[in-house]
Amino acid sequence: MGCVIWTGEELLDIQTFYLNATQRLLYIKMSPDFSSGGEKRDRTGKILGWSIGATVTLLLTVILFCFWKRRQKQAKADAATPIVSQVGLICEMVLPTKKRNLSGEDQIEELELPLMEFEAVVTATDQFSDSNKVGKGGFGVVYKGRLVDGKEIAVKRLSEMSTQGTNEFMTEVRLVAKLQHINLVKLLGCCVYNGEKILIYEYLENGSLDCHLFDKTRSCLLNWQTRFDIINGIARGLLYLHQDSRFRIIHRDLKASNVLLDKDMTPKISDFGMARIFGRDETEANTRKVVGT
Template structure:
């Protein structure tokens, strides 16, 4: 098939005026998402100028643009060498065009032209959460109340995907760089290229192609390709602990062989030293013991979400109740999942006093599917 024919075929599949059959649904509907001209997008981004570059990932580059009517946009231009191909592109168009929630990024259109595949989103002034959380100067603006509000917003968006939208959606790549912040610092979940639709009677699915980001992947998914809403819950737990600590998750050990985020959180929790993992910036800004109690409760919730066995993790509906009520009693968390092979500090685990520990034998080459 030549390039022109291939592009025409792709356009026919994503054009909004066409009818299509929805997976898991017996109805056909219109996709109401405009196709945009390549020339208009090139003009809006000053011909994809490096000065308009917002970020870059395995998919390609994201540019800021301004349409002729003055509307600001973010353009995700898929690289021809991208790990996200045509299937992921179509998947995101089909899914996110149907999702409407304050905590989900809004897709405005797409472009399939001149060998290009691009997604056009609303522009969010404060970029991604990781650009604040892991930046030495910006992180000082993230006080505890703001971090707590961001965590709640992410939880609400995830609950919508799992339970309240017309389709049950498993995101499969929830991480700090996929959380965007608007001018009011309201979080919006983005990047649905890896997401999957579930029927209401489905609880889990299996895939031979494990996709996602090391450090956020649940053990059952990384090892066996089994994913469910509990896979997203695991990722949310990691993300919540990152928000609290201001540290990146890299699995159980980091590159130098030391205990990483999940290992440190678990060790300190078992030793009743939960305050030791809190970002010093928010500790310094706290003015009451009540807030300290609230943070420790959130650490507790995070640990419940990253438990090794999927069936032990709470559903997002329960997580929302836990986050919203100080009176709800929380169960004791079990061993977190340490998604990595044996490291040089394996002896540290024996000090934790948890007889239920099991090591997930996963190599970096298998699980780092970015």
């Protein structure tokens, strides 16, 4: 048995062994101070590994989040595609188209139906506040609005829950935009934004005819001459739709609530969501379901 001691950083033999010392077993006891360097290296390696792993995980998370957001935007765009694809006619009426005249200069055609910005509609209706709500139907809510120039408008916001909302929007834009008659409500513009489908009409001060007919106070104000003038106006509007307009149009939902009155009590037919175009040579047609009034 013997004891051999090394000190310092280098292992220097300070004791001489006998020749047969190589046949002996050697037990080594390391000082804690001597082994701390290896532990520090191991700890540094672990910290470095954790840092690299966290960085890679963070990068993958960011990439996956960006990919998910992109898919969400694509899904919204795909959802809006059916509306846009059906509106070859809307694009012709709403979006400005360029034409080149004989002099070679580009000109912008005057829009028949302006496309209004969604922010402008929100501002005009005071964030679609209930205080500006003037009517409600099966396809959405109608709000009173005021543009920046002071002009009053009626904003029809089609409900997203309605299965017929898109069809109504398409029909009204297709028909009313090009119909001009004193006894038809005037469509001023439309707005399509992120699932929202909005129609902007002229605002009629006296509301709908049913509010006058079925209200005891207001009905007293409708003398026979006023009633006769309203009936005449509705008849003239229907005659225009059936015979004098460029399209033969059957309203299919004519009722007191769909007749609006301006400040002079002039009647104007509104709500063409269920209307149908007939050919000039058509006298009848079949529908797949019962609709309208």
